[in-house]
Amino acid sequence: MKQKWKGQAAKNLYWKCVYATTPQTFNKAMKQVFTENKELYDWLKEIPPRHWSLSHFTGRALSDLQLNNMCEVFNRQLTPGRDLPIISCLKFIREYLMKRIVKVHMKIAKCKGPLTPNVTVSFKKIKKDATKCNVIWNGATKYQVSGPNQEQYVVTVDQRSCTCRMWDLTGIPCKHAVACIFDMGEHGLDDGVPEKWVDKVYWLETWKNVYAHTIDPINGQEEWAPSPWPTKLTAPKHHVRIGRPKKNRKKSAVEIELLSQKVGKAKKLPRKGRTVTCDICKQPGHNKRSCKKRKTGDIREAGGLGTQVDATDAAGCSGV
Incomplete structure (x- = not known):
């Protein structure tokens, strides 16, 4: 939605539909969207309201939140541990949870009253x-x-x-x-x-009852007792993939499906309509891999950068 409709007007229309708690209020808000922004109305009609409007929620899960910011914040805290080996990754998560529980205990101790x-x-x-x-x-x-x-x-x-x-x-x-x-x-x-x-x-x-438990500290790996399991576990075959390792969170099937419907099967914004410029000859319409000057030998690469050398410069360089 942010990619298609900029500004606060469309955002306000959307949130009116989100916070509508009854079907009657929801229909009234959607009529306002239809009047002020027909394209936005058609876009919202394609998404089932049970996924995004309070008016169609069942009430089975009691919550006053309409966003998943808590999950996103927790997921962000675990980002530094994703690239670590499995044991180190689990250690990172365990230590983070130990510190988080202590912080919550300190916050609860300052609270007064029957409610959070x-x-x-x-x-x-x-x-x-x-x-x-x-x-x-x-x-x-x-x-x-x-x-x-x-x-x-x-x-x-x-x-x-x-x-x-x-x-x-x-x-x-x-x-x-x-x-x-x-x-x-x-x-x-x-x-x-x-x-x-x-x-x-x-x-x-x-x-208090949710955070009543604690996570106990453990000794270092050098103090661990040998496993009595008779089978020897060998490391699996590991193939190092080409390129930089991915750090972004893997999207679920639902996210990929919704995203592919909006911005194409590439699951990212398409480059359609953008002009490519060659880094060597500076001409639009192609890149340096398909540059004709590079294929004909008119371009020499030095230090990873394409540099055009004519006959006069080549002769002068050879004389020096």
Whole structure:
């Protein structure tokens, strides 16, 4: 998308479709894309929305993230260890994880409150927005909630669900649900603490349990005990490939397929439309390998660079 549509306008249209939580909101956002950018609309229609829009997510995985930055950051940290032999590579990963767990332990020790730090900040804004909502109770477990922007949704408290689908998708009560929890606290139906309605995946105690384990240090390789395995393992035949070793992450089959559909089977931007210039004769339309002057002997290469030598210069050089 960045290769075809530059600027902030197309980006804003795209993110409106991404953050739409209901099919109705998604269709409305797509209509706006169709009105303002027909080509972008046709491009987005080719990609199933269940892969990129909240409105078509199932809610099975509770998450408030729409990007895979965590995976990319972790993958970047492992880049220096990829070129090492397998034992050294595993040692690099083990030592990195040891240091990472310690850093998380130090961060957890500074945290206060029932929720993780990032969720605490975002939930504070949700509670502030909830004070602007109007709540009507049906006498059972459902509430009708109206917002300041003329929106109206139904909250089912016992099922932890709201028709805006934000609570269903993330596990964090939306502003409509928080307004209902405040109303329950005022009428004695609940203690009115919205934090306890947040899913356990965002609790600080859950974060502590995830990083409760540690990785023990080990001795150096010279202190390792000989293996009792009777079979002798021999090193496999290794063939050194020509060229510089690749350091980029290997793309999955899905990434390769999507990329090939957009920029060709070469899986990179094509050179179609670009003019090649010869490094020897400086003429466009060919490179130095197919240069006619080089083939006819008019070009002599010195030090890896093509240098044209005429008859006068050759005679002068031979005289010297």
